Amino acid sequence: MLTERQLFLLQVLVDDYILSAEPIGSRSISKREDIHFSPATIRNELADLEEMGFLEKTHLSSGRIPSEKGYRFYVDHLLSPILLSDDEMRNIRKAYTERYYEAEKLIETTAQILSDFTNCTAIVLGPELLDTKLKHIQMIRLSENRAVLIIVTDTGHVENRVVALPDEVNGSEIERMVNILNERLIGVPLYQLKVRLQQEIHAVLNEHIHHYERMMIEIEHALSVNGPDQIYYGGKNNILSQPEFRDINKVIPLLNVLEKKDLIHGLLRSPKSGIQIKIGKENKLVAIEDCSVITTTYSVDSEHVGTVAVIGPKRMAYPRVVTLLDIISKSLTNNLNSNY
Amino acid sequence: MLTERQLFLLQVLVDDYILSAEPIGSRSISKREDIHFSPATIRNELADLEEMGFLEKTHLSSGRIPSEKGYRFYVDHLLSPILLSDDEMRNIRKAYTERYYEAEKLIETTAQILSDFTNCTAIVLGPELLDTKLKHIQMIRLSENRAVLIIVTDTGHVENRVVALPDEVNGSEIERMVNILNERLIGVPLYQLKVRLQQEIHAVLNEHIHHYERMMIEIEHALSVNGPDQIYYGGKNNILSQPEFRDINKVIPLLNVLEKKDLIHGLLRSPKSGIQIKIGKENKLVAIEDCSVITTTYSVDSEHVGTVAVIGPKRMAYPRVVTLLDIISKSLTNNLNSNY
DNA sequence: ATTAGCACTCGTTAACAAGGAGTGCTAACA
DNA sequence: TGTTAGCACTCCTTGTTAACGAGTGCTAAT
The missing domain is CATH 1.10.10.10 (Winged helix-like DNA-binding domain superfamily/Winged helix DNA-binding domain)
Structure with a gap:
């Protein structure tokens, strides 16, 4: 045409x-x-x-x-993909040379690099926790009536919550209970924990432990709040230096959206893998109808577990950002798979 | 005069x-x-x-x-302290009625409330970790050569890091090592951990465990990075609606400072207790020389452990903010002491 | 010591003109 | 038939000017 x-x-x-x-x-x-x-x-x-x-x-x-x-x-x-200069490629690699002891640090760095190189805001959604499996449950007593419940996943992620101990429960009972939980729940994906707890564990506990009900309420609460996944930002304010955001009244709603974790999740979490581009009003949020969002996914063990995104003005350097996003999400995937 | x-x-x-x-x-x-x-x-x-x-x-x-x-x-x-209306007092109390299972949530909420009621940016520095004492160390093996090291403090705070396991170390040795660490280090304040590790533990491990050196490097690293304390924000963008920040060029450096954790720490961490007010250039940072910062401390077990702060324009509603900061930091202290 | 009166300053707003960047259209051209 | 030069027109930007209002400092009267 x-x-x-x-x-x-x-x-x-x-x-x-x-x-x-x-x-x-x-x-x-x-x-x-x-x-x-x-x-x-x-x-x-x-x-x-x-x-x-x-x-x-x-x-x-x-x-x-x-x-x-x-x-x-x-x-x-x-869109003609752009070749990055040798210089830039070197800089990206250099940023990744440090050995990261924790996945969190690695992801944080990724967001930072991406925002620096694109001059936009970068967002990385942390690995989806729900798919990971329970590795270990432990309860460590802090005082007469408080303990911290620790959940370790097979990816090395640790969740913890302080729980109140009802007066009726004594130490050996707690120990027995934790043993039971470990026996029955290791290997169970986190998203199934609550159901399994209700379906199987209640019966078992009923046999072995007195007064477990109030305890269970605490534990259920602790296990069910494996919260919304972590969101990592890089260059949150980069977008402010773009000329289209010279007017502060355009900026405020945008920054406010960035602070709302649930909105960001809704915006970025995507079932499809590969690079996706949403332009202006294609994003459902009014506050970012002057922005474009480019996302892709990264993976651990060839499962897509998280999202990497760049938010910038509609007038975004698409070729460059797409190339960078591709390179950097792959670097992240590689690093995650080789180190964790 | x-x-x-x-x-x-x-x-x-x-x-x-x-x-x-x-x-x-x-x-x-x-x-x-x-x-x-x-x-x-x-x-x-x-x-x-x-x-x-x-x-x-x-x-x-x-x-x-x-x-x-x-x-x-x-x-x-x-400065004549202001009386809050019954209505407002009720609203503040209401915001605190929910029972928080974690100190983190409570602190987050505090920052939120404070920013909502002052229409400024609120910052809460999390409890100083270093003063807390070690309650428990545990290592949970994730795979052949990775384990997660978990540190629990007497306040119920959990720190964790993934560590690499050298090939030479076997399972029973790790267990023995963790036992030794627990025997020797429980009750030790976190800030002493590293020194104690080097002074006492090396000798002991040397007797009992072979090839412990590479392992120790990992553990030392894990124990020493009990990072800078958490920073909680509320109403990060509130300040943007103030007329003195209509110009985006004044906003950018300010928001950038808010993102720099070390600067915020330097700015807010204060040895003195009680309410403190820094006006404009009294704050050492150029980026906030048009702002005033009001801080106070909150405590657990009558030790001052953290800082609550409000950042706003110099033209801040001092009487109101001072009153609110006082009330809210005390509420936080009360809540922390009664629940944790 | 207080205040009314007045000249003066400065920011804001509106109106207007001039210049420039850009368009659409028409007519000429290859 | 596609291309282009020329031209009238639109609209933004910039600068100038004038009028107005809010506010001050000073002087002289109370």
């Missing part, structure tokens, strides 16, 4: 606009040395592209900017 | 300016019904106050705003 030349012009215009953040006029396009036709011709073409909905004007006699449909087309059909 | 009337006018002016955020002129002051002299008189007094350095003008013929010295005087000598 689009002619070669229209494709070319659309690409040039989007590329230019991404760099300059200003409406692009026919004259400035015509000055490029790879363009061999006049501003007037370009005007005609741009007018057609606008009619088709790929471009917009900010006012009657302004230059053009890409519409959301324009970005979408650009991203779907004109 | 200051006459009654000058004190009164300074107070009125600061109060008014805190509300309106606009330079205060003699006429608007004279309109108050508790003022029985003319604008001209007020002008004379204000000119004197300005000469003494308590007030400033934004331009030659503008009204006055308080200088930092003016705020300082106001805070030191004119």
Whole structure:
């Protein structure tokens, strides 16, 4: 449907606009040395592209900017992956050379790198906990009536909660109870814990332990709150230096959304793997309808367990960000799999 | 040095300016019904106050705003604590009624409440870990060459790190080692752990366990990184709606500072207890030289363990914030002591 | 000591003109 | 038929000017 030349012009215009953040006029396009036709011709073409909905004007006699449909087309059909300079590749690798003792640190660093290199906000959703399996349960008494319940998963993740001990329960009973829990629950995926507890364990405990009910309430509570997964940010404020956010009133709702963990989850958590791009209003949230979000997944043991995302203005350096996101999510996957 | 009337006018002016955020002129002051002299008189007094350095003008013929010295005087000598309405007291109590299973949640909530009620940014530094004592060490094997080392403190706080197991070490040796660590280290304050490890434990391990050196490096690393204490934020973006931060270029450095944990620590951690107020440049950081910071401490077992802080514009509702900070830090202390 | 009166300063707002960037359209051109 | 030069037109931006209002400092009268 689009002619070669229209494709070319659309690409040039989007590329230019991404760099300059200003409406692009026919004259400035015509000055490029790879363009061999006049501003007037370009005007005609741009007018057609606008009619088709790929471009917009900010006012009657302004230059053009890409519409959301324009970005979408650009991203779907004109995105030429970019090669990073050797220098940059070295820098990325260097950032990963440190050996990380904890997965958390590694993920934090990943978010940091990604935001630094894209100049956008990077978000990494921590590994989905629910799929991991129980490795060990332990209860350590702190005082007469408090203990900390510790749950270790097979990935080495540790969850803990302080629980109240009812007066009626004595030490040996607690020990027995923990033993029972370990016998029965090791290897069970976390998301099944609560059900299994209710279905099997109650009966068993009933046989062996007196007064276990109040105790169980505490434990159930502790086990069920294996909270929403961790969210790691990098360059939270990078987006503030983009010219489209010079107005503080555009910034406030955006930053507020970033603070709302549930919204971020809803926004980023995706069933599909591979790179996905949402442009402007394609994101369901009003607060980020002027932003684009690019996500991909990373994995441990070839299961997709988490999401890596970049949030920036619609006028985002798509080719560069896509390339970086790809490289960095793969680095993260590699590092996670080789070290943990 | 200051006459009654000058004190009164300074107070009125600061109060008014805190509300309106606009330079205060003699006429608007004279309109108050508790003022029985003319604008001209007020002008004379204000000119004197300005000469003494308590007030400033934004331009030659503008009204006055308080200088930092003016705020300082106001805070030191004119601060009349405010009574909160029954309604507000009820709301604060209500926010605390939920029973929190974890200290973390309680602290998070505290930061939230404080920011909501002050419309500023609230920061709570988590309990100082170093003073707490070791309750239990445990190592749980995850695989052939990885284990998670878990440290429980007497406050119920759990620290954990994944450590690599050298090939030479076998299971029973690890068990023995952990036993030794527990025997020797329980009750030791965390900040002493590393020293004790090096001074006592090395010798003991040397007797009982072969090839313990590489293992120890891992453990030392794990024990020594009882990282900087947690920082909890509430209303991170509240400050953005203040008129003095309409300009995004003032906002960026401020938000960036908020993200830097070490700077925040340096800023807030204070040896003194009780409410402390730092105004503008009294804070050492350039990025917050237009802000005031009010801090106080909270405690567990009558030891001061953490800091509660409010960051807002210099034009902050000092009386209200001071009152709220006092109430809320005490509530936090009470809750922590009764529940944990 | 207080205050009314007045000249003066400075920020804000509106109106207006000039310049520039860009467009759409028309007519000429290859 | 596709391309382009030329031109009128639109709209943003910038600068100028004028008017107004809020506020001050000073002087002189009370």
